[in-house]
Amino acid sequence: MGKHERGWVEATEKLTAQLANGAEPDPDLEEQGRPDLAAALAERIAADFPERTEVCHAGNSYDSLGDLVVDVDGAETFLEAKFVASGGTRANLGQDTLTQFGLFEDATAWSEFREEIGFPEDREALLRQFDDYPDDVRDWSYKSAVYDRAKHLKNVVDVSRGQNTGSRADEVLADPDATETQREAARIINEILELDREEKLAYFDHLRAAEQNPRNVETFAHLIVCGYHTADALREHFDEDLDEIKRLLAADAYRLYEVNRNSATVTDENPAELLAGFEWEDTRVEVPEDGTSVSVVTGPPGNRRRVLNIAYNWKNKFQGIQTPSMNVFVPEA
DNA sequence: GCGGAAGCGTACGTTTACAG
DNA sequence: CTGTAAACGTACGCTTCCGC
Numbered sequence: 001m002g003k004h005e006r007g008w009v010e011a012t013e014k015l016t017a018q019l020a021n022g023a024e025p026d027p028d029l030e031e032q033g034r035p036d037l038a039a040a041l042a043e044r045i046a047a048d049f050p051e052r053t054e055v056c057h058a059g060n061s062y063d064s065l066g067d068l069v070v071d072v073d074g075a076e077t078f079l080e081a082k083f084v085a086s087g088g089t090r091a092n093l094g095q096d097t098l099t100q101f102g103l104f105e106d107a108t109a110w111s112e113f114r115e116e117i118g119f120p121e122d123r124e125a126l127l128r129q130f131d132d133y134p135d136d137v138r139d140w141s142y143k144s145a146v147y148d149r150a151k152h153l154k155n156v157v158d159v160s161r162g163q164n165t166g167s168r169a170d171e172v173l174a175d176p177d178a179t180e181t182q183r184e185a186a187r188i189i190n191e192i193l194e195l196d197r198e199e200k201l202a203y204f205d206h207l208r209a210a211e212q213n214p215r216n217v218e219t220f221a222h223l224i225v226c227g228y229h230t231a232d233a234l235r236e237h238f239d240e241d242l243d244e245i246k247r248l249l250a251a252d253a254y255r256l257y258e259v260n261r262n263s264a265t266v267t268d269e270n271p272a273e274l275l276a277g278f279e280w281e282d283t284r285v286e287v288p289e290d291g292t293s294v295s296v297v298t299g300p301p302g303n304r305r306r307v308l309n310i311a312y313n314w315k316n317k318f319q320g321i322q323t324p325s326m327n328v329f330v331p332e333a
Numbered sequence: 334g335c336g337g338a339a340g341c342g343t344a345c346g347t348t349t350a351c352a353g
Numbered sequence: 354c355t356g357t358a359a360a361c362g363t364a365c366g367c368t369t370c371c372g373c
Contacts, residue, residue: 092358092360092361093358093359094357094358094359142355143355143356144355144356164364164365167365229359323356323357323358325358325359
């Protein structure tokens with residue numbers, strides 16, 4: 001959900017609370033929010049908590065977890081509500097999230113690491129090897145100079161929608177009918193892909209050598225599993241709330257509700273079940289020798305479990321070009 | 334046990350909004 | 354305008370399943 005959508009989301013959350021309390025819904029909120037989704041969620045809360053005495057909107061207040069708090073005779077359950085357009089609860093995070101939130105001590109951020117090893121210069125040198133760029137590609141003083149040229153190389157090898165750029169480059173190189181220009185573009189694409197892979201492996205070597213902060217790793221994992229999927233949400237809850245989250249999970253007092261924006265279907269998830277059997281001991285980020293994603297693992301040697309997978313990716317164009325990012329997945333089983 | 338279909342997790346692309 | 358975060362879409366490719 002985009003940051004631009006906070007407005008209607010919050011209005012819808014507040015409406016949900018009013019409806020679940022059997023109160024008259026505020027017309028302003030009905031105007032700003034999605035009354036249909038609020039009604040669906042309120043109905044579901046009513047069904048799940050028939051003995052409720054009150055539902056409060058917790059808001060985005062920094063000292064409260066969840067979006068809604070259901071009171072049943074003084075016992076509170078915290079609900080995090082997500083309004084989604086399609087399935088999947090994965091998070092996309094900024095490229096430097098793990099170092100920003102102190103999962104590693106004294107480790108260089110990914111963005112900074114690339115600068116230090118001269119990745120941008122190496123990439124530029126590779127892009128400069130092609131000399132048939134159109135006139136409108138921007139000057140090297142713009143970051144977009146890289147994007148424009150990469151885009152052009154993709155056009156030259158003719159990558160179709162959804163096609164993996166590297167596989168297409170391989171096809172071109174294997175095609176006896178490909179032109180020299182196409183081969184040159186394909187070769188450069190592949191060299192940049194390789195450069196990026198090397199860069200990631202080198203960064204992982206760096207991460208592997210760094211000290212970790214187990215408490216921060218544990219906090220990060222809990223927040224992700226509990227539905228805090230944006231940098232802002234992580235920031236709001238990072239420092240203070242781990243113990244509270246663990247208390248709520250142990251007391252089975254925390255739920256995630258997902259409302260589909262199109263169908264108004266409500267599904268729920270109990271993070272406590274997702275984490276059932278986890279022993280929060282020796283929690284750390286496992287950084288593989290040969291991959292481009294890391295895992296948060298926890299538990300003693302005999303009962304080591306994977307909590308999250310975190311992939312280091314670039315969105316847009318192809319790997320090594322435009323938007324470095326981290327995709328977070330909760331492994332299925 | 335073999336080849337193809339189906340299922341599924343992930344890799345990575347596009348779109349959109351917004352800050353500066 | 355440029356740069357970027359985040360939501361969302363989609364298909365690759367690794368299993369697993371299944372008919373033979």
